[in-house]
Amino acid sequence: MNRLPFLSTVAAVLALTASLAYWGIQLFTPPQRQIAAVPVQQAPEAPIDLARGLFGGQTAVAAVSNFQLVGVVASRAGQRSVAIIVANGEPAKAYPMGEEVAPGVTVHDVQARHVILLEGGVQKRIDLPAAEGVSSTTTAPLAPVNQPTLTPPPAPAQPAPSATPLVTPPPGTPVGPPGQLAPAQQPTTSR
Structure with missing residues (x-):
């Protein structure tokens, strides 16, 4: 029974040490700062119209009511192409790429049909x-008609102009021999 007073003293010392450690931590630690929860914002819905043009699909195009395309002079290089546009009911004017048609409206790209x-x-x-009844293709330049023939000095050999069209017609367009008009097409509607 000698051991009982010793074990009770060790237990009391351990309890006192644990109590002092707990209250010491409670008194000397800084107070915890309040942390505000981050509000979760719902991700905006992905605009499907913008993704249509990724793999060759048609993009949604807003209708332009105060501009009318009258003609196009499309070059092979693309940089010297010109669009003939009627803007706001005024007479038709030729606008090269990059030129301003109206305040805030510029010609961005000129293609053969748009x-x-x-x-x-x-x-x-x-x-x-x-x-209707008009071909959308062009052919090689025609020889001059009713002009006197002059014998020019011999020039170095140059390749003959190609008979390829200057403007490539859209797929499915019937094309006749050079110098002959292609048959009239029915207008297609794009959606």
């Missing part, structure tokens, strides 16, 4: 109206 205008960062497409 023009892309850039208005405030939004691209708008204007299609060339389909003309």
Whole structure:
């Protein structure tokens, strides 16, 4: 029974040490700062219209009502192409790429059958109206007619101009021999 007083003293010392450690930690630790929960914002829905053009699909194009495409002079290089546009009911004017058609509206791209205008960062497409009975292709230049023939000095051999069209017709367009008009097409509607 000698051991009972010794074990009770050791137990009391351990309890006193644990109690002092607990209250010492409670008194000397800084107070915990309040942490505000971060509000979770719902992700915006992905705009499907912007993704349509990724793999060759048609992009949604807003209708342009105050501009009408009358003609196009498209060059092979693309930088010297010109669009002939009627803007706001005024007479038709030729606008090269990059020129301002109206305040805030510039010619962004000129293709064989359409023009892309850039208005405030939004691209708008204007299609060339389909003309019945008229070919949309061009051929090699024709020889001069009824002009006197002069014998020019011999020149170094130059390759003959190619008979390829200057403007490639859209797929499915019937094309006849050079110098002959292609059959009239029915206008297609794009959606």
